[in-house]
Amino acid sequence: MNMYISGLGNISAGSPFDNDFQNNKAINDSRILHPVEPQYKDYIDPKISRRLSRIIKMGLASAKMALNDASVDIPDGIITGTAIGCIEDTEKFLNSVIEGHEELPSPSAFISSTHNSISSQIAIALKCHGYNSTFSSRGFSFESALMDAMMQIDEKPGLKFLAGSVDELTDKLADILENFEIAFNLNLNKNKFPYGEGAAFFLLSGEKKNMRYGKISSVKMIYNNSDENILDVIENYYNDNKSIKDKTDLVLFGGEIDEVIPVSKIFADCGVILFKKYCGEYFTSTSYALYFACMLLKNGLKNISFDAGNSTTVSKIVLINKFNNKYYSFVTVEND
Amino acid sequence: MDELIVKLKKEIIEQLNFEDLSIDDIETEGPLFGPEGLGLDSIDALELILILEKKYGIKMTDADDGKAILQSVKSMADFIMLKRK
Amino acid sequence: MSHRIFVTGIGIVCAAGNSASETLSSLAAQKSGISGMQYLDSRLKDLFPVGEVKLSNKDLCDNLSLPIKNYSRTYLLALAAAREAAGEMIENYNSSRLGIVSGSTVGGMDLSEKYFQSVYAGIDADISDLKQHDCGFSTEFIADKLGIKGYLSTVSTACSSSANSIIHASMLIKSGIIDAAVAGGVDSLAKFTLNGFNSLKILDSKLCSPFDENRNGLNLGEGAAFLFIESERSASSHMNDVICEIKGFGNSCDAFHQTAMSEEGIGPKLAMRSALNSALLDPSEIDYINLHGTGTSNNDLSEGLAIEEVFSGAIPFYSSTKSYTGHTLGAAGAVEAVISALSLKTNTIYPNINFATRMKELSTAPVSAIMKKDNLRNIMSNSFGFGGNNSSIIFSKVE
Numbered sequence: 001m002n003m004y005i006s007g008l009g010n011i012s013a014g015s016p017f018d019n020d021f022q023n024n025k026a027i028n029d030s031r032i033l034h035p036v037e038p039q040y041k042d043y044i045d046p047k048i049s050r051r052l053s054r055i056i057k058m059g060l061a062s063a064k065m066a067l068n069d070a071s072v073d074i075p076d077g078i079i080t081g082t083a084i085g086c087i088e089d090t091e092k093f094l095n096s097v098i099e100g101h102e103e104l105p106s107p108s109a110f111i112s113s114t115h116n117s118i119s120s121q122i123a124i125a126l127k128c129h130g131y132n133s134t135f136s137s138r139g140f141s142f143e144s145a146l147m148d149a150m151m152q153i154d155e156k157p158g159l160k161f162l163a164g165s166v167d168e169l170t171d172k173l174a175d176i177l178e179n180f181e182i183a184f185n186l187n188l189n190k191n192k193f194p195y196g197e198g199a200a201f202f203l204l205s206g207e208k209k210n211m212r213y214g215k216i217s218s219v220k221m222i223y224n225n226s227d228e229n230i231l232d233v234i235e236n237y238y239n240d241n242k243s244i245k246d247k248t249d250l251v252l253f254g255g256e257i258d259e260v261i262p263v264s265k266i267f268a269d270c271g272v273i274l275f276k277k278y279c280g281e282y283f284t285s286t287s288y289a290l291y292f293a294c295m296l297l298k299n300g301l302k303n304i305s306f307d308a309g310n311s312t313t314v315s316k317i318v319l320i321n322k323f324n325n326k327y328y329s330f331v332t333v334e335n336d
Numbered sequence: 337m338d339e340l341i342v343k344l345k346k347e348i349i350e351q352l353n354f355e356d357l358s359i360d361d362i363e364t365e366g367p368l369f370g371p372e373g374l375g376l377d378s379i380d381a382l383e384l385i386l387i388l389e390k391k392y393g394i395k396m397t398d399a400d401d402g403k404a405i406l407q408s409v410k411s412m413a414d415f416i417m418l419k420r421k
Numbered sequence: 422m423s424h425r426i427f428v429t430g431i432g433i434v435c436a437a438g439n440s441a442s443e444t445l446s447s448l449a450a451q452k453s454g455i456s457g458m459q460y461l462d463s464r465l466k467d468l469f470p471v472g473e474v475k476l477s478n479k480d481l482c483d484n485l486s487l488p489i490k491n492y493s494r495t496y497l498l499a500l501a502a503a504r505e506a507a508g509e510m511i512e513n514y515n516s517s518r519l520g521i522v523s524g525s526t527v528g529g530m531d532l533s534e535k536y537f538q539s540v541y542a543g544i545d546a547d548i549s550d551l552k553q554h555d556c557g558f559s560t561e562f563i564a565d566k567l568g569i570k571g572y573l574s575t576v577s578t579a580c581s582s583s584a585n586s587i588i589h590a591s592m593l594i595k596s597g598i599i600d601a602a603v604a605g606g607v608d609s610l611a612k613f614t615l616n617g618f619n620s621l622k623i624l625d626s627k628l629c630s631p632f633d634e635n636r637n638g639l640n641l642g643e644g645a646a647f648l649f650i651e652s653e654r655s656a657s658s659h660m661n662d663v664i665c666e667i668k669g670f671g672n673s674c675d676a677f678h679q680t681a682m683s684e685e686g687i688g689p690k691l692a693m694r695s696a697l698n699s700a701l702l703d704p705s706e707i708d709y710i711n712l713h714g715t716g717t718s719n720n721d722l723s724e725g726l727a728i729e730e731v732f733s734g735a736i737p738f739y740s741s742t743k744s745y746t747g748h749t750l751g752a753a754g755a756v757e758a759v760i761s762a763l764s765l766k767t768n769t770i771y772p773n774i775n776f777a778t779r780m781k782e783l784s785t786a787p788v789s790a791i792m793k794k795d796n797l798r799n800i801m802s803n804s805f806g807f808g809g810n811n812s813s814i815i816f817s818k819v820e
Binding site for chain 1: 465534548552561564572574595613617672673687688691806807
Binding site: 046047050051104106107108111 | 351352353354355356375379382383386389390
């Protein structure tokens with residue numbers, strides 16, 4: 001079942017097509033790649049904005065960008081992936097409970113702390129009564145949202161689903177993640193790319209007439225709890241999928257620098273780009289890779305200043321992401 | 337009383353996260369709830385009750401007419417003055 | 422090809438019982454599991470009764486043959502229920518065709534808050550405890566323990582989390598992505614949620630009375646429940662006894678307010694109608710509804726009005742079993758799915774305990790005494806969450 005992408009919205013540190021962003025050393029030296037946030041009043045009624053934490057604003061704004069891009073007012077369903085959820089409000093409420101010794105905590109932070117606040121505030125803003133869900137599943141959070149959208153659209157191809165993700169990173173959380181890496185040799189980020197945060201939403205449907213970027217032809221999540229080597233996982237996936245073997249032009253890869261050449265070899269020497277260089281490391285970074293792929297399908301490889309290896313055309317792109325050597329995802333995005 | 341009104345307005349702006357509002361934007365006797373007022377809802381009502389409790393040590397009981405007390409900044413100030421006596 | 426989804430295993434740990442059979446005994450005896458807090462150390466201990474599982478973390482570790490170490494209670498409850506649901510039959514399945522979809526609101530918050538409490542008090546604490554914080558951690562741990570490889574995910578839609586995880590797993594099986602799944606959810610008691618609901622002033626200081634005119638709020642609970650579900654072909658080839666069928670489901674959004682439900686119950690009506698359409702059933706074919714029925718002023722009114730409209734002319738029997746278990750948040754959908762399966766198995770409707778007066782806005786009232794019903798065929802279970810996430814699932818007897 002194909003999902004045709006008719007609109008997208010993205011809030012991230014920058015675009016790989018932006019040479020200034022690409023060449024900005026300061027970005028690579030930073031600890032956290034913070035997104036460039038829009039003027040939220042362009043997307044969100046100021047009267048309700050006060051109730052919304054930053055992560056909800058990012059989700060809501062990027063969802064609206066996707067709808068505007070697709071010229072759709074109200075989708076038929078909204079599905080969000082967020083691995084860590086509304087961490088800022090969670091911290092706020094938890095602090096108030098602990099430091100206040102359970103006396104008089106404020107309800108506002110509590111009600112915005114639940115993971116589904118993002119999907120639900122999008123629905124409230126749009127008055128969308130359709131299907132609504134939120135996945136919080138570590139490295140599969142965004143991929144689950146895509147899978148869910150795919151199954152919903154498979155049942156009813158005429159429906160239009162907004163599927164996306166958002167994850168935020170507070171300083172406290174970044175400290176904790178760093179602590180895990182140092183204390184437990186847990187190479188969450190071997191590349192030493194910065195940590196990242198961001199939001200991306202896509203308007204998807206089963207009808208080709210709605211396609212403006214490309215189509216998602218396959219979503220696969222592989223849970224590797226038998227400690228198989230990443231290159232073996234990727235090679236097995238490649239060998240099991242004829243459509244990818246036939247012709248993949250480019251791989252957008254969320255793995256490590258020293259895996260790039262072996263992955264390229266597996267994919268018949270096509271170009272492999274490490275997309276986390278542009279968005280940083282975070283659980284739902286596959287959504288950034290999907291945004292990147294959409295821009296490539298639309299604009300091609302003209303005037304790019306990033307290295308696309310041997311690739312000269314882009315009509316079929318495979319996104320490969322991994323988290324903690326356990327969560328592997330493969331998303332195929334292509335022209336139709 | 338004027339000082340109390342100003343203090344209350346500042347607390348409302350802070351607790352309810354009205355980043356773009358100043359104390360002059362809040363009418364002292366204007367309705368806090370509903371579309372003609374600041375558009376507060378049931379969660380905001382809980383936050384206002386928290387202000388009374390945390391900042392002024394006043395706990396509202398079932399006997400108190402919550403709706404009337406929280407109707408405007410002035411009615412909140414009147415309630416605080418009453419409880420202080 | 423048949424797209425029927427069968428339930429062939431159930432598992433539950435909740436205030437009313439540490440297993441399906443214990444929970445059934447409590448239901449049959451109309452014995453509530455709601456009581457004073459025994460294990461959670463909270464300032465609110467003596468103010469609010471809760472639906473606490475009657476096992477300490479140490480007891481849970483012993484029962485699960487786990488070493489005594491700092492596990493989140495969430496993981497322990499979930500593993501116990503998942504093991505009961507999947508049982509030994511899971512060993513007969515190809516692990517790459519097996520999935521797990523769980524649901525949770527606050528994941529390992531019980532452990533995280535203890536960590537931050539210690540840090541605040543200047544006591545040494547182990548930062549690795551925070552690795553159990555997120556909603557997805559217990560799903561991963563269980564997948565590893567039970568040897569599940571085919572698919573794993575976690576839904577987090579507040580009080581409808583595990584209903585949505587059952588729906589997601591059902592769709593995965595219908596799509597042929599997996600053949601069978603452990604589907605359900607978990608949440609454990611935590612100061613975070615207890616204080617959260619208290620800040621909203623919707624906790625009852627006594628045993629809750631859902632759908633009662635004089636109801637006063639909810640009792641927070643904890644628990645875990647899972648279903649083992651599979652395609653008809655898989656159930657048949659593994660020669661498993663079928664407990665019931667997942668006949669249909671619906672998911673909608675109220676899209677009204679972050680916490681309150683619209684008075685007319687727009688979202689609930691849509692979810693229930695959508696479930697009926699998906700099951701190809703007429704409203705008159707539903708024999709019983711297991712309500713979301715939390716005991717709050719807002720939910721019960723909206724849910725009641727929605728039911729009387731959707732089922733107008735043929736309003737089925739209904740009751741809330743939250744007076745036995747408390748509101749188990751992310752686990753609620755699955756807890757009530759297991760209870761619905763038990764109802765079908767025993768041909769019994771388990772009543773509201775602590776019900777006295779019909780709500781003045783409704784023309785009907787919940788079942789308030791045990792009811793034997795030999796022709797109990799189709800049960801609808803409702804889960805309506807914060808944020809307007811509403812889901813309804815229909816469980817049916819397989820003739």
